[in-house]
Amino acid sequence: MSLKLNHLSHSFGSHRTLRDIELAIDTGEQVALIGPSGCGKTTLLRILGTQLMPTQGTVRQLGTNSADLSAKDLKTLRTKIAFIPQHLGLVPNVSVLRNILNGGLGKTGLLSAIRQMLYVTKAETQRVYQLLERTGISEKLYDRTDSLSGGQQQRVAIARALYQNPEVILADEPTSAIDPARARSLIELLTQLSQEENITLAVSMHNLELAKAYFPRLIGLKEGTVKFDTPPAKLKAEQSQDLYLIKPQDHG
Ligand SMILES: Nc1ncnc2c1ncn2[C@@H]1O[C@H](COP(=O)(O)OP(=O)(O)OP(=O)(O)O)[C@@H](O)[C@H]1O
Numbered sequence: 001m002s003l004k005l006n007h008l009s010h011s012f013g014s015h016r017t018l019r020d021i022e023l024a025i026d027t028g029e030q031v032a033l034i035g036p037s038g039c040g041k042t043t044l045l046r047i048l049g050t051q052l053m054p055t056q057g058t059v060r061q062l063g064t065n066s067a068d069l070s071a072k073d074l075k076t077l078r079t080k081i082a083f084i085p086q087h088l089g090l091v092p093n094v095s096v097l098r099n100i101l102n103g104g105l106g107k108t109g110l111l112s113a114i115r116q117m118l119y120v121t122k123a124e125t126q127r128v129y130q131l132l133e134r135t136g137i138s139e140k141l142y143d144r145t146d147s148l149s150g151g152q153q154q155r156v157a158i159a160r161a162l163y164q165n166p167e168v169i170l171a172d173e174p175t176s177a178i179d180p181a182r183a184r185s186l187i188e189l190l191t192q193l194s195q196e197e198n199i200t201l202a203v204s205m206h207n208l209e210l211a212k213a214y215f216p217r218l219i220g221l222k223e224g225t226v227k228f229d230t231p232p233a234k235l236k237a238e239q240s241q242d243l244y245l246i247k248p249q250d251h252g
């Protein structure tokens with residue numbers, strides 16, 4: 001089992017974000033998290049990625065309970081779980097190469113991090129180039145990252161995630177800032193990479209049609225609870241409608 005949540009709840013202060021969630025995601029599984037704004041998708045992904053800890057219940061990643069780990073072991077666990085945040089977290093004014101190398105920093109010691117700031121080996125450049133070939137932007141290796149389009153920067157973020165050889169990739173709304181055709185090809189890329197490398201993949205997204213087309217498992221969240229967990233073929237129209245239904249007292 002890759003990721004497992006038991007009776008997991010989370011609150012920011014008195015605000016409940018996730019309520020009593022039970023979830024198990026197998027190694028290599030591909031899961032789309034869907035649901036309206038504020039339903040808890042980012043919070044759930046951040047808990048899976050160990051950036052946030054649950055308020056109640058437990059989360060297990062790759063067979064360990066992250067709450068029990070020492071700082072050192074937690075750091076090691078994080079190198080196996082690549083988290084692609086919605087705003088990517090790339091450094092804008094440096095090259096694509098440099099951004100991708102940063103993805104490996106959690107794995108190396110301080111000395112090799114300093115060495116890498118001074119010079120990049122041929123093997124490192126080659127590896128980054130190969131990853132950029134896989135994500136379809138190898139010609140951008142030496143370009144400044146902020147000169148790339150939003151969709152190209154998403155591909156840099158994916159290459160950076162792959163550079164750490166992750167067992168899990170968590171991507172928070174990777175398609176929110178790009179046009180529909182590029183969104184489709186980006187989701188195709190993520191699911192294909194996950195399949196080829198047997199990487200567990202969890203992606204939050206708003207586009208239900210895209211989720212249905214590419215993910216074998218859809219998890220619908222509303223107000224912090226799981227409303228459905230189903231293969232797309234079994235998703236009923238009323239389930240997805242109910243997910244996005246706005247009650248009169250809601251304004252967001
Ligand atoms: N740092 C924070 N402090 C307090 N409340 C927060 C914080 N971050 C998120 N929240 C609240 O937690 C709830 C869940 O937020 P979350 O960001 O997980 O939703 P989401 O499903 O990712 O929404 P979106 O689709 O808009 O990205 C929301 O009600 C939000 O206002």
Ligand SMILES: [Mg+2]
Nearest residue numbers: 041042043172
């Ligand atoms: Mg979010």
